[in-house]
Structures are given as structure tokens and as C-alpha cells.
Amino acid sequence: MLNYYTCVLGYSCNNSCIFCTRPNDASMPNVWGYVEDKSTKQIFNELAEARKQFNGVILTGGEPAIRRDFFEILQKCVDLGFEKISIQTNARKFADKMFAEKTIKILGDRADFYVSFHSHRKELFNKLSGTNAYDEALTGLKNLLSLSEQVRTNTVVMKPNYKELPEIAKFLCDLGVKEIEFMFVHPNGMAWVNRKQIVPRIENTIPFVKKAIDVAEMYGVRATATCFPICALDNKCKTKASELFLPEHMIIKNPKARTKDEKCKDCKYFRNCWGIWTNYLKIFPFEFNPQH
Numbered sequence: 055m056l057n058y059y060t061c062v063l064g065y066s067c068n069n070s071c072i073f074c075t076r077p078n079d080a081s082m083p084n085v086w087g088y089v090e091d092k093s094t095k096q097i098f099n100e101l102a103e104a105r106k107q108f109n110g111v112i113l114t115g116g117e118p119a120i121r122r123d124f125f126e127i128l129q130k131c132v133d134l135g136f137e138k139i140s141i142q143t144n145a146r147k148f149a150d151k152m153f154a155e156k157t158i159k160i161l162g163d164r165a166d167f168y169v170s171f172h173s174h175r176k177e178l179f180n181k182l183s184g185t186n187a188y189d190e191a192l193t194g195l196k197n198l199l200s201l202s203e204q205v206r207t208n209t210v211v212m213k214p215n216y217k218e219l220p221e222i223a224k225f226l227c228d229l230g231v232k233e234i235e236f237m238f239v240h241p242n243g244m245a246w247v248n249r250k251q252i253v254p255r256i257e258n259t260i261p262f263v264k265k266a267i268d269v270a271e272m273y274g275v276r277a278t279a280t281c282f283p284i285c286a287l288d289n290k291c292k293t294k295a296s297e298l299f300l301p302e303h304m305i306i307k308n309p310k311a312r313t314k315d316e317k318c319k320d321c322k323y324f325r326n327c328w329g330i331w332t333n334y335l336k337i338f339p340f341e342f343n344p345q346h
């Protein structure tokens with residue numbers, strides 16, 4: 055069984071997403087704390103320490119693939135014997151086919167790519183990412199799909215895109231993605247600064263999440279919902295909540311980030327459910343609804 059250590063390399067990124075929850079600006083409100091870009095040595099030490107307890111590693115940022123020492127870090131993960139090496143990425147760097155091939159050459163079947171992809175429409179994609187990232191990101195995603203069996207996508211569910219989730223799901227399935235995750239936006243960092251534009255009422259999004267999951271299922275593609283309080287989901291989506299399948303050590307227990315109610319103690323999902331984003335409650339009310 056794989057247990058993953060999450061290694062945050064630093065917050066530098068080649069995108070400038072208007073909903074970024076971990077922006078590369080220490081002055082932004084951020085419940086996760088700000089992480090300066092770590093040195094190669096710091097990362098190597100952290101990975102070696104983590105390997106004593108974990109057999110999988112998630113490399114995240116920021117954007118891991120823009121680091122000059124990216125391949126060195128991958129090689130270190132391999133040398134330390136991590137069985138699965140997951141890269142959370144916007145995929146832009148992988149638009150360079152040789153870069154993508156080198157990554158696969160180092161990682162082999164230990165590779166797992168978790169690609170952010172938030173709109174199938176170029177105009178909206180570029181607006182959300184704060185750069186003209188669409189063409190590179192799409193080419194990068196296609197390159198990864200052509201080289202690896204293990205490519206998952208993550209779509210943040212937010213005001214500008216939630217009504218299009220079924221179309222996004224169809225687009226990703228047509229590309230050949232085998233696993234799609236829909237993640238309710240965390241009103242933190244830029245998503246907090248831009249909250250009026252970005253954060254939807256959670257209940258408005260659920261019918262579209264459900265339709266998107268239905269679309270994926272028609273293709274035989276696994277789709278999950280994450281960062282939703284499980285009681286906010288309809289019966290179908292409840293069975294797709296990622297939190298139900300996570301090992302204990304990956305359940306977020308940062309009370310600054312997530313809130314549960316006294317009522318939650320009576321809920322059958324209490325152990326796994328993350329509750330609601332704490333900052334969401336500063337924008338909209340939420341009715342906790344313990345499940346029995």
C-alpha cells in the first residue's frame with residue numbers, strides 16, 4: 055500500500071492564476087503559510103527523511119517542473135526508492151516533448167502526473183491562469199498522455215467554470231484522460247482576494263459536478279469530487295468523494311483551513327470529511343447536515 059509524503063518545493067510558478075490558493079507572494083492571505091523556494095540540498099534532506107516513513111511522494115509547488123534542478127530532484131526520488139512519484143503540474147513545461155520524455159526516462163512506471171486543467175475554452179483558461187498558457191498546457195497534457203498511462207487531471211470548481219464542468223469532462227475524456235478530479239475552490243490566497251469573482255455558492259455547483267461525473271462515467275473514466283463537505287453532495291456524488299478513499303495521514307486537519315460544526319460529531323462521515331473551507335463561511339452560510 056502506498057503512503058504519500060507531500061513535498062512542497064516552493065511557490066514559484068510560471069502561471070499567475072487568479073484563483074491560486076498558494077500564490078508566490080508572501081503578503082497574500084494564506085492559511086497554509088508561505089513557502090520560499092527550497093534549495094536542492096533542503097529538498098534532498100527532506101526527501102531522505104520522508105523516505106523513512108513513506109513509499110510515495112507528491113512533488114508540488116508552485117510549479118515543480120520550472121525548477122532548474124527538476125531532473126535532479128526526480129533522480130533523487132528514484133535513488134531513494136520511492137515507488138510512486140507524483141508531480142502536481144500545470145503541464146506547460148511538458149509541451150517540450152524532449153522534456154516530457156526525459157521525465158519519463160528518469161521515472162519510468164513510478165511516474166504519476168496530476169495535471170491542473172480548469173477550462174476547455176482557451177479564453178477562459180487564459181483568463182483563469184493569468185497568462186496565455188492554454189496552448190502550452192494543452193500540448194503538455196497531450197504529450198504526457200502519449201507517454202504515460204498515469205495522467206490524472208484536477209479541475210478547480212469555481213464561479214467562472216462550474217456551469218461548464220460537463221463540457222470540460224467530455225473534453226478531457228476525448229483527450230484520453232483516465233481519471234478526473236473536481237475540487238471545490240479554496241477561498242485562500244488569490245481566490246480570497248478575488249472571492250467575488252471566483253467563489254460560487256457550493257449548492258449551485260453540485261448539479262454540474264454530478265453531470266460532469268455522469269459524462270466521465272459514460273466514457274468509463276473515473277471521476278471524483280474533493281474538498282466538498284460530503285453532506286453538500288447529492289447521493290451519487292457522495293460515493294465519489296475522494297476523502298472517503300484517503301488514508302488517515304492525508305486527511306487535512308488544519309483548523310485554520312477547514313471547519314466542522316459540533317453537529318458533525320454525529321455524522322457517519324466525521325472521520326473522513328474535511329468539513330467546509332473556513333473562509334467559505336465568511337462569504338456564504340452553510341448548513342451542516344449530519345449523515346446517518
Ligand code: SF4
Pocket residue numbers: 283284285286314315317318319321322323324327328329330342343344345
Ligand atoms: S455534517 Fe459535517 S462531517 Fe458530516 S458530511 Fe457534513 S460537514 Fe462533513
